[in-house]
Amino acid sequence: MESDHPPLPTVLCSVLSMKRQSCEVTLDPGRSLLSWRELRPRRGRDRSRPGGVTVPVAEIVSVGEAEIDEKYYNSMKWQHMCKPHAFTVRYVQRKRKHRWRCKEVTFWCSDEQLFYQWLQALHDILEQQTHRPKRLLVYINPYGGKKRGKQIYENKVAPLFSAAGICTDVIVTEYANHARDNLYEVNVEKYDGVVCVGGDGMFSEVLHGLIGRVQKDSDVDHNNPNAQLSRCNIRIGIIPAGSTDCVCYATIGINDPETSALHIILGDCQPLDVCSVHHKRTFLKYSVSLLGYGFYGDVLKYSEKNRWLGPARYDVSGFKTFLTHHCYEGSVSFQPAKWVLGSPRDQIICTSRCYICRQSSKQLEEQQKTQACGSEHRDQDDDWTTIKGKFMAINAVSMSCACPRSPKGLSPAAHLGDGSADLILVRKCSRLDFLRHLIRHTSNKDQFDFPFVEVYRVKNFQFTPKHFEDEDTESTDIGSIGKKNFPQICTDHPSCGCNHVNSIWNCDGETVDQTAIEMRVHCQLIKLFARGIENAKLEDDVNPSKVL
Ligand SMILES: CCCCCCCCCCCCC/C=C/[C@@H](O)[C@H](COP(=O)(O)O)NC(C)=O
Numbered sequence: 001m002e003s004d005h006p007p008l009p010t011v012l013c014s015v016l017s018m019k020r021q022s023c024e025v026t027l028d029p030g031r032s033l034l035s036w037r038e039l040r041p042r043r044g045r046d047r048s049r050p051g052g053v054t055v056p057v058a059e060i061v062s063v064g065e066a067e068i069d070e071k072y073y074n075s076m077k078w079q080h081m082c083k084p085h086a087f088t089v090r091y092v093q094r095k096r097k098h099r100w101r102c103k104e105v106t107f108w109c110s111d112e113q114l115f116y117q118w119l120q121a122l123h124d125i126l127e128q129q130t131h132r133p134k135r136l137l138v139y140i141n142p143y144g145g146k147k148r149g150k151q152i153y154e155n156k157v158a159p160l161f162s163a164a165g166i167c168t169d170v171i172v173t174e175y176a177n178h179a180r181d182n183l184y185e186v187n188v189e190k191y192d193g194v195v196c197v198g199g200d201g202m203f204s205e206v207l208h209g210l211i212g213r214v215q216k217d218s219d220v221d222h223n224n225p226n227a228q229l230s231r232c233n234i235r236i237g238i239i240p241a242g243s244t245d246c247v248c249y250a251t252i253g254i255n256d257p258e259t260s261a262l263h264i265i266l267g268d269c270q271p272l273d274v275c276s277v278h279h280k281r282t283f284l285k286y287s288v289s290l291l292g293y294g295f296y297g298d299v300l301k302y303s304e305k306n307r308w309l310g311p312a313r314y315d316v317s318g319f320k321t322f323l324t325h326h327c328y329e330g331s332v333s334f335q336p337a338k339w340v341l342g343s344p345r346d347q348i349i350c351t352s353r354c355y356i357c358r359q360s361s362k363q364l365e366e367q368q369k370t371q372a373c374g375s376e377h378r379d380q381d382d383d384w385t386t387i388k389g390k391f392m393a394i395n396a397v398s399m400s401c402a403c404p405r406s407p408k409g410l411s412p413a414a415h416l417g418d419g420s421a422d423l424i425l426v427r428k429c430s431r432l433d434f435l436r437h438l439i440r441h442t443s444n445k446d447q448f449d450f451p452f453v454e455v456y457r458v459k460n461f462q463f464t465p466k467h468f469e470d471e472d473t474e475s476t477d478i479g480s481i482g483k484k485n486f487p488q489i490c491t492d493h494p495s496c497g498c499n500h501v502n503s504i505w506n507c508d509g510e511t512v513d514q515t516a517i518e519m520r521v522h523c524q525l526i527k528l529f530a531r532g533i534e535n536a537k538l539e540d541d542v543n544p545s546k547v548l
């Protein structure tokens with residue numbers, strides 16, 4: 001068995017053995033493809049893929065000397081050889097619903113020289129995938145979701161990282177905010193990425209640690225709501241092991257640990273918008289998924305008391321919140337995101353390499369260049385819209401917030417990196433109407449198609465609860481923060497059903513200690529090891545690792 005062609009950079013093509021069959025195996029560095037096909041397909045078995053298998057090099061997970069199983073080896077015709085020369089290629093195989101699996105194939109070479117030639121050629125071509133991480137810092141929340149974070153990492157993720165030659169430093173968190181605080185201390189430069197194993201709350205910790213660290217290192221005052229924040233270039237990977245896992249689901253298409261691990265190994269990169277939340281000139285939090293007041297704030301408040309229920313706590317408290325049916329009075333002011341190409345109801349879904357995100361971020365950058373004034377972000381003051389009223393829910397989402405509970409999400413057409421957020425206002429309505437609105441999140445029907453629901457694509461917004469409108473909200477000392485959240489009885493509107501004046505803000509699953517807030521979207525502030533949602537049609541019909 002000789003190579004038909006000279007070695008790299010030209011095509012390497014040899015006849016190798018795979019499961020007792022002779023295979024023509026080709027590595028085409030020009031097209032970055034590895035392919036193989038059986039020379040004499042066995043009857044009935046390979047009729048389905050007469051053209052063989054083609055795998056883009058970008059989807060090869062690892063290449064290594066095969067681990068020879070004694071039994072397998074003895075049963076093979078190669079047993080006469082003093083040393084078997086076999087290598088294993090692991091690669092991504094797409095399954096249904098955006099799930100990825102790591103598949104492996106072992107090729108046997110007749111002689112040692114050919115074996116080393118193949119191993120070298122494959123290693124060389126993988127070395128050219130320079131965007132892949134080599135060193136990762138991993139934080140595991142052992143108490144997230146069903147408390148299986150450690151197990152999930154050890155059983156499903158660590159073996160893949162190790163096969164792909166990725167070095168890891170693993171920290172199992174010992175208390176809330178351990179990961180966030182640790183990120184201020186570690187030498188982040190050492191790593192190509194940070195991985196969090198947990199839910200949206202755990203991701204939020206890592207997000208705060210990294211963004212905070214970068215602002216500190218670049219002397220940006222995060223308390224200034226108009227500060228131009230420095231971008232984080234270190235990517236974050238999410239291994240889903242939480243209760244909602246919406247950041248993972250909405251950026252990958254599924255909450256599956258193995259799929260996430262493979263996206264990390266391949267070195268995917270998805271830029272993501274981040275919203276900053278302030279009260280006057282005090283920084284409160286960052287949000288990437290849901291910033292919700294009213295319904296989702298109350299769901300969170302009740303669910304925190306029932307943490308022991310695990311992920312089911314949201315169902316219990318969702319039901320309870322639905323029955324209590326509170327509405328909250330206040331005023332919302334926002335500026336529309338004029339530069340964006342999309343709109344919340346256009347049904348153009350954000351996908352991998354999304355055109356709308358690329359164009360919108362380019363336009364925004366140009367706009368910012370012309371408006372640039374030192375390190376401050378300057379907004380025009382003329383286009384504010386104010387809406388006053390009683391609301392069941394006020395939700396600002398800078399991504400779809402798709403999750404297993406709602407596969408389309410709170411705003412199905414929101415974009416991951418267009419620099420905008422969708423502001424959803426659900427006005428006071430009957431219980432039945434609110435239920436109809438909620439149920440639409442679980443079907444393909446438009447949840448915005450109700451007279452009591454409005455949705456706007458915005459670059460920022462401010463909310464002032466009615467109760468605080470006439471007060472002096474200047475004071476931002478810690479003492480006043482607690483007091484303002486104290487539940488109060490609405491004396492103004494005894495008949496309106498809002499016996500609680502204030503709800504709380506749910507910021508990516510964490511409570512915020514202020515009700516009067518302002519939010520601003522920072523376009524593509526961070527990057528994830530993800531690629532957005534792959535075109536469903538492309539995925540089902542033209543699976544690159546299936547048939548050519
Ligand atoms: C008949 C009732 C139908 C109810 C459908 C309701 C749609 C549910 C949409 C949920 C969208 C949640 C957005 C994500 C929020 C997460 O950041 C947060 C925190 O998630 P974590 O616990 O950290 O994984 N989860 C919640 C429920 O607040």
Ligand SMILES: Nc1ncnc2c1ncn2[C@@H]1O[C@H](COP(=O)(O)OP(=O)(O)O)[C@@H](O)[C@H]1O
Nearest residue numbers: 144145173174175176198199200201202242243
């Ligand atoms: N070791 C720990 N002990 C207690 N809480 C922790 C620990 N590590 C992380 N946390 C906190 O747990 C909260 C929930 O974590 P998360 O992984 O999002 O799970 P879930 O999706 O079930 O809410 C987060 O707010 C995070 O800060």
Ligand SMILES: [Ca+2]
Nearest residue numbers: 273398415420
């Ligand atoms: Ca967005």
